[in-house]
Amino acid sequence: xxxxxxxxxxxxxxxxxxxxxxxxxxxxxxxxxxxxxxxxxxxxxxxxxxxxxxxxxxxxxxxxxxxxxxxxxxxxxxxxxxxxxxxxxxxxxxxxxxxxxxxxxxxxxxxxxxxxxxxxxxxxxxxxxxxxxxxxxxxxxxxxxxxxxxxxxxxxxxxxxxxxxxxxxxxxxxxxxxxxxxxxxxxxxxxxxxxxxxxxxxxxxxxxxxxxxxxxxxxxxxxxxxxxxxxxxxxxxxxxxxxxxxxxxxxxxxxxxxxxxxxxxxxxxxxxxxxxxxxxxxxxxxxxxxxxxxxxxxxxxxxxxxxxxxxxxxxxxxxxxxxxxxxxxxxxxxxxxxxxxxxxxx
Amino acid sequence: xxxxxxxxxxxxxxxxxxxxxxxxxxxxxxxxxxxxxxxxxxxxxxxxxxxxxxxxxxxxxxxxxxxxxxxxxxxxxxxxxxxxxxxxxxxxxxxxxxxxxxxxxxxxxxxxxxxxxxxxxxxxxxxxxxxxxxxxxxxxxxxxxxxxxxxxxxxxxxxxxxxxxxxxxxxxxxxxxxxxxxxxxxxxxxxxxxxxxxxxxxxxxxxxxxxxxxxxxxxxxxxxxxxxxxxxxxxxxxxxxxxx
Numbered sequence: 001x002x003x004x005x006x007x008x009x010x011x012x013x014x015x016x017x018x019x020x021x022x023x024x025x026x027x028x029x030x031x032x033x034x035x036x037x038x039x040x041x042x043x044x045x046x047x048x049x050x051x052x053x054x055x056x057x058x059x060x061x062x063x064x065x066x067x068x069x070x071x072x073x074x075x076x077x078x079x080x081x082x083x084x085x086x087x088x089x090x091x092x093x094x095x096x097x098x099x100x101x102x103x104x105x106x107x108x109x110x111x112x113x114x115x116x117x118x119x120x121x122x123x124x125x126x127x128x129x130x131x132x133x134x135x136x137x138x139x140x141x142x143x144x145x146x147x148x149x150x151x152x153x154x155x156x157x158x159x160x161x162x163x164x165x166x167x168x169x170x171x172x173x174x175x176x177x178x179x180x181x182x183x184x185x186x187x188x189x190x191x192x193x194x195x196x197x198x199x200x201x202x203x204x205x206x207x208x209x210x211x212x213x214x215x216x217x218x219x220x221x222x223x224x225x226x227x228x229x230x231x232x233x234x235x236x237x238x239x240x241x242x243x244x245x246x247x248x249x250x251x252x253x254x255x256x257x258x259x260x261x262x263x264x265x266x267x268x269x270x271x272x273x274x275x276x277x278x279x280x281x282x283x284x285x286x287x288x289x290x291x292x293x294x295x296x297x298x299x300x301x302x303x304x305x306x307x308x309x310x311x312x313x314x315x316x317x318x319x320x321x322x323x324x325x326x327x328x329x330x331x332x333x334x335x336x337x338x339x340x341x342x343x344x345x346x
Numbered sequence: 347x348x349x350x351x352x353x354x355x356x357x358x359x360x361x362x363x364x365x366x367x368x369x370x371x372x373x374x375x376x377x378x379x380x381x382x383x384x385x386x387x388x389x390x391x392x393x394x395x396x397x398x399x400x401x402x403x404x405x406x407x408x409x410x411x412x413x414x415x416x417x418x419x420x421x422x423x424x425x426x427x428x429x430x431x432x433x434x435x436x437x438x439x440x441x442x443x444x445x446x447x448x449x450x451x452x453x454x455x456x457x458x459x460x461x462x463x464x465x466x467x468x469x470x471x472x473x474x475x476x477x478x479x480x481x482x483x484x485x486x487x488x489x490x491x492x493x494x495x496x497x498x499x500x501x502x503x504x505x506x507x508x509x510x511x512x513x514x515x516x517x518x519x520x521x522x523x524x525x526x527x528x529x530x531x532x533x534x535x536x537x538x539x540x541x542x543x544x545x546x547x548x549x550x551x552x553x554x555x556x557x558x559x560x561x562x563x564x565x566x567x568x569x570x571x572x573x574x575x576x577x578x579x580x581x582x583x584x585x586x587x588x589x590x
Contacts, residue, residue: 239422
């Protein structure tokens with residue numbers, strides 16, 4: 001291996017690692033706030049990428065129908081609950097949030113998609129179609145059992161993952177898609193060629209991480225999410241509803257997932273089931289951070305990206321094996337350095 | 347004058363075991379009412395049910411409305427606030443952030459008077475101002491209680507429920523805390539105070555209830571309770587002297 005290849009692999013590794021870092025942060029966030037190990041995180045990556053690909057073909061993406069159906073289902077659940085306690089005042093807000101707004105997004109997509117608008121607009125549209133699915137999934141699958149044990153929540157995650165993968169196959173078909181790059185620019189830096197797309201990935205990931213940091217440090221909702229993660233009872237006592245915190249963290253996770261999908265779509269071919277592996281690599285990063293530390297999780301995910309790049313050069317057949325084997329020494333090391341805390345139930 | 351809080355026939359059960367049985371009590375606007383009683387009498391359970399953290403049967407009416415279907419988070423917005431026995435602070439966050447979060451529901455309503463309340467809380471507890479950037483988890487026991495009280499005041503409560511505010515604190519700190527509680531009367535806040543330190547509680551309050559094994563055993567104006575032989579024998583004996 002010469003230095004040119006080494007540098008190229010670093011560039012490749014950092015680009016993928018940035019995506020894994022975003023996903024790792026989302027996983028840590030969701031776990032800290034809701035105790036859910038969010039396996040379907042990867043599905044949001046695939047949905048984001050495939051929705052953008054459909055829009056670029058001028059078609060109405062299948063996620064539009066999913067958004068409508070999920071919205072109607074959430075509205076039904078909320079309406080039953082509201083009417084049972086006689087809270088008729090809530091009905092208009094429920095209908096607006098879960099039926100009218102999703103319908104408006106779908107109509108917009110249906111009207112705009114065949115005109116093949118500019119890429120920025122397509123990306124925004126893809127995010128509008130996919131991100132609301134995050135809080136809807138939380139409302140339908142997790143909120144009814146929000147106080148269950150971590151294991152039960154994990155089982156729900158597995159179920160949601162399989163359901164979403166299956167729906168992905170229904171809506172997008174078995175063929176993979178790859179979207180055109182955001183930028184065709186290339187720069188020569190000594191022996192190294194830097195592609196515009198990898199700069200896009202790194203730039204967007206970095207901005208998103210900074211934005212998240214500012215959100216958690218300086219906004220009242222960011223602080224509310226941290227408070228919920230630190231002390232659930234205390235959070236309720238100051239008026240932070242666990243359901244609100246759950247929906248907000250799932251919205252962020254869905255946004256991060258869908259945006260990651262949009263970013264990787266031009267780099268790798270994404271299939272309906274590709275999200276799982278991508279998400280799992282983010283998960284390895286999150287585990288390095290013990291599912292609690294944001295900076296260590298991000299660093300771990302970058303390491304996963306680099307390891308993957310070098311592994312695919314030396315032993316490409318064993319690439320995934322090498323990446324996932326990394327989790328073993330990490331778990332051994334963590335089990336020696338952290339004292340085990342039994343899960344507290346109320 | 348109608349009561350701010352009116353509780354009738356309230357029962358709370360953990361599974362099949364009833365911890366609070368058919369309790370009735372009322373708190374009038376601007377009054378300090380105390381619930382005293384031995385360990386395990388159900389005092390903490392009672393407050394948790396009033397806050398909506400525990401499910402209960404019976405009728406809780408607050409400011410003229412029924413609280414049956416109002417979740418704990420929403421009750422905060424109505425002006426109910428509980429300072430629990432375990433304080434439940436956000437240990438990994440700064441003192442200032444804890445206070446900010448106390449006013450969470452007011453930020454949602456874009457209340458402009460929050461900053462003035464910061465000053466008030468800092469004036470009440472200068473120690474918190476000195477330590478505003480410190481993590482709540484690094485505070486001493488007394489400072490934590492101050493922060494818990496400060497965080498509660500940031501929500502602008504109409505009815506403040508305090509669960510054992512003197513628990514585990516040094517006598518001098520207990521005196522400070524009770525001085526603050528007495529001072530809150532001037533601000534028009536109604537207070538429901540649960541205490542094992544019966545002497546101090548009866549001194550600061552207007553009306554008192556004695557809770558024994560989940561039921562109200564005695565009730566009356568605090569001054570009368572303090573001279574009631576049954577209360578003196580069980581709760582104000584020589585052993586409970588000390589702070590106050």
